[in-house]
Amino acid sequence: MSDGGQTEDARARLTRLHDILRSRICLLDYAPGSRLSEETLAAEFGTSRTPLRRALARLEDEGLIQTQHGVGTIVTDVDLAEMGRTYELRRELAGLAGRLSPVEVTPDIAAQAHDFVARGRELAGSPDAREFARLNMDFFHFGASLTENEALRETSERLYYRTARIWLKSIPRLNLGEEVRIFLSELEQTAAAIEGHDLLAAALIRQAHISMCEARLTG
Amino acid sequence: MSDGGQTEDARARLTRLHDILRSRICLLDYAPGSRLSEETLAAEFGTSRTPLRRALARLEDEGLIQTQHGVGTIVTDVDLAEMGRTYELRRELAGLAGRLSPVEVTPDIAAQAHDFVARGRELAGSPDAREFARLNMDFFHFGASLTENEALRETSERLYYRTARIWLKSIPRLNLGEEVRIFLSELEQTAAAIEGHDLLAAALIRQAHISMCEARLTG
DNA sequence: GGGATTTAGGTTGTGCACAACACGTCTGTA
DNA sequence: TACAGACGTGTTGTGCACAACCTAAATCCC
Numbered sequence: 001m002s003d004g005g006q007t008e009d010a011r012a013r014l015t016r017l018h019d020i021l022r023s024r025i026c027l028l029d030y031a032p033g034s035r036l037s038e039e040t041l042a043a044e045f046g047t048s049r050t051p052l053r054r055a056l057a058r059l060e061d062e063g064l065i066q067t068q069h070g071v072g073t074i075v076t077d078v079d080l081a082e083m084g085r086t087y088e089l090r091r092e093l094a095g096l097a098g099r100l101s102p103v104e105v106t107p108d109i110a111a112q113a114h115d116f117v118a119r120g121r122e123l124a125g126s127p128d129a130r131e132f133a134r135l136n137m138d139f140f141h142f143g144a145s146l147t148e149n150e151a152l153r154e155t156s157e158r159l160y161y162r163t164a165r166i167w168l169k170s171i172p173r174l175n176l177g178e179e180v181r182i183f184l185s186e187l188e189q190t191a192a193a194i195e196g197h198d199l200l201a202a203a204l205i206r207q208a209h210i211s212m213c214e215a216r217l218t219g
Numbered sequence: 220m221s222d223g224g225q226t227e228d229a230r231a232r233l234t235r236l237h238d239i240l241r242s243r244i245c246l247l248d249y250a251p252g253s254r255l256s257e258e259t260l261a262a263e264f265g266t267s268r269t270p271l272r273r274a275l276a277r278l279e280d281e282g283l284i285q286t287q288h289g290v291g292t293i294v295t296d297v298d299l300a301e302m303g304r305t306y307e308l309r310r311e312l313a314g315l316a317g318r319l320s321p322v323e324v325t326p327d328i329a330a331q332a333h334d335f336v337a338r339g340r341e342l343a344g345s346p347d348a349r350e351f352a353r354l355n356m357d358f359f360h361f362g363a364s365l366t367e368n369e370a371l372r373e374t375s376e377r378l379y380y381r382t383a384r385i386w387l388k389s390i391p392r393l394n395l396g397e398e399v400r401i402f403l404s405e406l407e408q409t410a411a412a413i414e415g416h417d418l419l420a421a422a423l424i425r426q427a428h429i430s431m432c433e434a435r436l437t438g
Numbered sequence: 439g440g441g442a443t444t445t446a447g448g449t450t451g452t453g454c455a456c457a458a459c460a461c462g463t464c465t466g467t468a
Numbered sequence: 469t470a471c472a473g474a475c476g477t478g479t480t481g482t483g484c485a486c487a488a489c490c491t492a493a494a495t496c497c498c
Contacts, residue, residue, distance in 0.1 A: 010288055010458095010481060038450070048483045053450090057276050069229055069450050070489030085368040088319050092311075100307050149304040151381070155374050162370070229451060229488095257480070267453045272480090288480050289459030 010051070017045060017055035025064050025075055026164040027133055032077035036065065063162055078166050080218060087214040090159050091207050093152065094143070098203025101148040105197040112142060113191040120184040127180045133168045136183065143190075143206060146199055170217050179216075182209075229270070236264060236274035244283050244294055245383040246352055251296035255284065282381055297385050299437060306433040309378050310426050312371065313362070317422025320367040324416040331361060332410040339403040346399045352387045355402065362409075362425060365418055389436050398435075401428075 008016075021041075024030050042052045056073060059065045067073045078086075103109070116139055123131055140160050144153045171179060186209045193201035227235075240260075243249050261271045275292060278284045286292045297305075322328070335358055342354055359379050363372045390398060405428045412420035 035449090037448095039448095049450090050482050050484090054276060054481095057273060058280055061277055061280055067450065068490080070448085071491080072449055082369065085320060086370045089315070089368060089370045089374070092315055092319070096308070096311055100311070101304060149308060150301065151305040151308045151378060155308070155378070159370060159374070254479090256478095258478095268480090269452050269454090273451095286480065287460085289478085290461080291479055 013047075013051060014054055014058075017052060018058050021055060021059060022062075022064060022161055025059070026137070026161055026168070027130060028165060028168055030075045032075050032165065032169070034075050035072040036075070038073065062158060078163070083163055083166050084214065084218060086159055086163050087210060087217075090156065090163065091210040091214070093156050093159070094210055095203055095207040096152060097143065097147045097149075097156070097206075098200040100152055102199040102203075103146055103148055105194055105199065109146070110191075110194055113187075113194045116142065117184075117187045117191050120180075120187040124177075124180050124184050127176045129168065129171050129176060132171070132176070132180055132183070133164070136167075137164065139187065143202075146202065167213070167217065174216060182212075232266075232270060233273055233277075236271060237277050240274060240278060241281075241283060241380055244278070245356070245380055245387065246349060247384060247387055249294045251294050251384065251388070253294050254291040255294065257292065281377060297382070302382055302385050303433065303437060305378055305382050306429060306436075309375065309382065310429040310433070312375050312378070313429055314422055314426040315371060316362065316366045316368075316375070316425075317419040319371055321418040321422075322365055322367055324413055324418065328365070329410075329413055332406075332413045335361065336403075336406045336410050339399075339406040343396075343399050343403050346395050348387065348390050348395060351390070351395070351399055351402070352383070355386075356383065358406065362421075365421065386432070386436065393435060401431075 021030075030036060036056075038049045038052055038056065042049045045052065056065060056067070060067060064076060065073055066076050116135070119135055123135055140157075144156055147153060186205060189205045190202050193199070193205060240249075249255060255275075257268045257271055257275065261268045264271065275284060275286070279286060283295060284292055285295050335354070338354055338357075342350055359376075363375055366372060405424060408424045409421050412418070412424060
């Protein structure tokens with residue numbers, strides 16, 4: 001087969017398209033306010049508009065894009081007030097992750113935490129906004145995996161991706177090196193908490209950093 | 220025009236279809252496990268499958284239905300464990316509604332609260348499961364309107380609709396009259412809290428009732 | 439010259455025909 | 469009878485053509 005022996009299920013393709021597009025939006029490949037073309041994207045992914053529109057529909061329901069008949073598909077922006085309230089909620093949800101169905105800490109989890117510290121140190125050596133965003137995203141998913149409450153995971157993810165691009169857009173306004181250093185500190189603190197099998201502490205650390213991050217963004 | 224002078228926007232139609240279908244699912248008009256036909260529904264709403272599928276896509280992303288190629292569209296069921304975790308999260312979110320951006324209590328809000336008490340008393344006079352579900356749904360939306368945090372509203376709504384049909388399905392197992400009495404008591408307590416402009420108390424009351432409701436459902 | 443109108447181009451929304459797929463039934467064979 | 473395979477029926481998924489719509493530039497009229 002032309003796709004390397006892997007026939008792709010419709011659901012799998014939807015997930016793939018959606019994840020790729022979401023990533024591009026949150027990494028600012030598609031800046032807020034810019035327009036996406038269904039036709040162009042469909043051509044890029046080698047499908048017709050129909051399956052692509054299914055992926056766009058999900059992105060629209062998630063609030064990442066907005067379509068207008070006859071005009072186009074526009075990447076949404078978020079005003080400061082809305083972002084503030086979303087951050088508030090994210091902060092509280094982060095705290096809940098430590099109390100609601102935390103997973104049992106395995107050696108593998110601890111190893112992952114230390115990997116993040118290593119990646120953070122490397123990033124601190126040569127700061128790069130895009131790489132920073134990627135590491136942040138990966139670390140978020142790691143944090144989400146520390147609770148078995150699927151509803152909480154899903155909700156946190158939804159809200160994270162809603163604010164991620166705003167965060168990255170603001171990095172230039174702040175000091176990249178400083179932000180990386182703060183983030184590295186969060187990684188180290190988290191790794192220490194996990195080392196002690198204390199997921200509640202890990203959640204509180206995250207909660208504190210979300211709060212401080214929001215303060216820096218709005219301040 | 221044939222629709223009474225109101226031409227319907229594509230977005231408005233999507234919202235209408237989605238809300239109607241969601242209502243039917245949560246009111247058990249479409250029981251968990253039953254199959255929906257795109258063709259039949261499209262005919263009922265006087266459209267082609269295309270716009271209908273857009274509404275179904277949203278329902279699927281919300282976890283209310285599940286489609287399988289070549290098989291059909293099936294209304295999902297929820298196992299007890301998942302419901303328990305979703306209720307946990309709903310409980311915590313209800314508490315947050317009292318702390319995160321509560322609205323200012325106006326006379327209109329207080330009046331609405333008293334209307335709910337009146338409706339609850341009427342229901343207690345002649346208990347009916349379906350009417351109970353409707354009142355519960357309306358009261359939920361009222362509760363959601365007490366915070367200005369849109370992310371919190373959206374999230375709570377999402378989770379509410381995810382568990383609503385499980386709740387209604389369990390009513391026969393419990394005592395309908397007893398459940399109505401408990402709910403009426405929640406309405407009265409909430410009205411009193413709102414009377415005193417104390418939305419934090421209203422939120423705590425709701426939180427307590429969600430907790431107790433979950434205990435009755437699983438117990 | 440200024441403003442209203444027409445027109446051209448590009449975008450998303452809709453309808454329809456067909457492909458891909460799952461499942462139950464029927465049929466032929468041992 | 470038991471079993472394997474073909475077949476019919478019904479479902480969702482996909483591709484395509486066209487409708488509905490918005491925008492901006494060109495054109496016409498005063």
